[in-house]
Structures are given as structure tokens and as C-alpha cells.
Amino acid sequence: MSKKIGRNDPCPCGSGKKYKNCCLGRKVATTNQITSKPEKPGVSRLAIMKFQQKLQEKPEELEKIGKEIGKYSNDKDICFKDFILGGWTLKKVRKMSTSDIIEKLESMNIDFEIERFKKQAQNYISAIQLAEDHYYTQNFQAPGQDEDFIWLAIMELWNRIIPEKFNIEMIDDFIQDGYEDFDKQDSRSGIEKWEKAWNMIMSIVPPHIKSVKDADKFISGLSQSIFNWCKYFGMELAKAAVEDDSFHMKRIKYCQDFCRIFPDSDKSIIKNMLSAEAESYTKLGDLETAKKLSQG
Numbered sequence: 001m002s003k004k005i006g007r008n009d010p011c012p013c014g015s016g017k018k019y020k021n022c023c024l025g026r027k028v029a030t031t032n033q034i035t036s037k038p039e040k041p042g043v044s045r046l047a048i049m050k051f052q053q054k055l056q057e058k059p060e061e062l063e064k065i066g067k068e069i070g071k072y073s074n075d076k077d078i079c080f081k082d083f084i085l086g087g088w089t090l091k092k093v094r095k096m097s098t099s100d101i102i103e104k105l106e107s108m109n110i111d112f113e114i115e116r117f118k119k120q121a122q123n124y125i126s127a128i129q130l131a132e133d134h135y136y137t138q139n140f141q142a143p144g145q146d147e148d149f150i151w152l153a154i155m156e157l158w159n160r161i162i163p164e165k166f167n168i169e170m171i172d173d174f175i176q177d178g179y180e181d182f183d184k185q186d187s188r189s190g191i192e193k194w195e196k197a198w199n200m201i202m203s204i205v206p207p208h209i210k211s212v213k214d215a216d217k218f219i220s221g222l223s224q225s226i227f228n229w230c231k232y233f234g235m236e237l238a239k240a241a242v243e244d245d246s247f248h249m250k251r252i253k254y255c256q257d258f259c260r261i262f263p264d265s266d267k268s269i270i271k272n273m274l275s276a277e278a279e280s281y282t283k284l285g286d287l288e289t290a291k292k293l294s295q296g
Helices: 023-034 041-057 059-072 078-085 090-093 098-107 116-123 126-134 146-160 168-183 187-204 214-216 224-241 246-261 269-282 287-295
Strands: none
Touching: 041 059, 041 078, 041 090, 041 126, 041 168, 059 078, 078 214, 090 126, 090 146, 098 146, 116 146, 126 168, 146 168, 168 187, 187 224, 187 246, 214 224, 224 246, 224 269, 246 269, 269 287
16 A cells, blocks of 8 residues: 555645644544545455455465465465465454554554544544544554554444444444355344344434435445345345244334335335335235235
């Protein structure tokens, strides 16, 4: 990555002032006013980190990919396996104590203070974007792959210090963990995680956003679009309801929530939600309600 501008370096705008006393302050203020829109690079960072994390846990797959890359690489100094194993992942950071995480940040010349961090986070729904705006703008020292530690540390510190304030990365974790549960045929656990993700989405998306596609634009840092994930959520609820009638009520609530939160979504989506709700009411024996939904 390109060299970061230090807080005490001359501002690149040419004002003659130090960066911290010039454009850095204006950049942070502007971001705080927007409050919620993460940058697209956050998506790739999450995706790459999670791919790297999976490879670290699957040595055979890592070995296989490393050999394939070696066939096409002329740089003998680069070892894909060592690069992957030596990289920071969220699981590695989570094994550290809070004091150890903060101590490592300080060793990298990162100024981190808990109360200030809490105030900063109030203006964000993305830990990665907060890291970009307030911590990567500092004059940090990060040898090797340590640069990735910064945003991962901010993610984990957010989870520990202010877990009640939901963010995009929390949603992404629940969605991806849910997929893993479904792969293991544990639909009950998967649905529980997806219900948490859905509740977080509903709490983060502001009232003026009325369609699922607009929600995707607002929450642009997920590994998967909300539009696509919502379809899978409905499908998994329907499959679970075949085995257990109690999931029909969860399916009904989900469909009702979706239509209430995103009423301006494409008409075909709303129609499918109403049909799914009607189907569940039919399965539960409430034919009158099912008929009204079908007619509506």
C-alpha cells in the first residue's frame, strides 16, 4: 500500500501547515457528518481476510493453491504459504487480550484511547471505515503485514468495548457464520445467526431508506448484497418450516418485517414476500389470513 501521510508531515495541499492542523481535520469532520457510508475497499479487505483465515485452517488446501501459484510465478522470493500463514486474521486478533491489542497498536505508533474511540464510533456503522479515517491517518509504523492489524484491531475492540452498537462487520460475521452452519446441516443455528443479522440490518438502516436496493447502497461493506442474502434467508426459513412448524411464525415475521422496512422494493419482491407469508399461514391453518394476503 502507499505510504501514509503522518500527522506532523507537511499537508499535501500546499498550505504550509502540518497535516493534522489542515486537511486531516477537514477529512474527519466531513466523514463524521456523513456518519454511515463505508468505502468499497472495506468489502475487499473483509473478503481477503476471510479467505486467508480459511486457508490458515486448511493446510492441505493452502498447499494445493500454493503449488498452483508457484507454477506461474517467476519470483522465487515470494512464498504464498508463508505469506498466508504470516498474515493477520480476526481469529488471531481475538486470541489477544484487550490490553495486548492496545499495547500492540501503541507499539506501532498508533494513538488509541478508549473513551475517545467510543465517541468516534458514534459517527460510524463500519469499524473498517473508522480505522481508515482515524487510525490509518496517523503516522503509524507497520512492518511486513502488520498494517492489516490496525483495522482488525479496531473491529475487535469495537466488538469488546461497544458490542451494543451494531456495525457492518458484525452483520457480515453473522451472515457468513450462518452459511457455515447451513453447510453443516445445522439449520436451526444458521437461522438464529441470520435472525441476528436481520435485526442488526433493521436497526442500522435509517427510516428514509425504503427499498432493499437502496439499503445495499447504504450498507455497501458486506461480503454479499442484502438483496441476494434476503432471498436465501426466506428460502432457508421455508426449508426449516417443512421439518418444524414453529419456523412458519419466524417466516411470517421476517416477511412482515421486510415489507414494513422496504415497502418500495421491486413489486415482484414484495409479491413473493406476501406469497411466502400466505403459504405459512395456510400451513398453520389460518386460511382467512392467507386468503387476504393472496388477494392483496
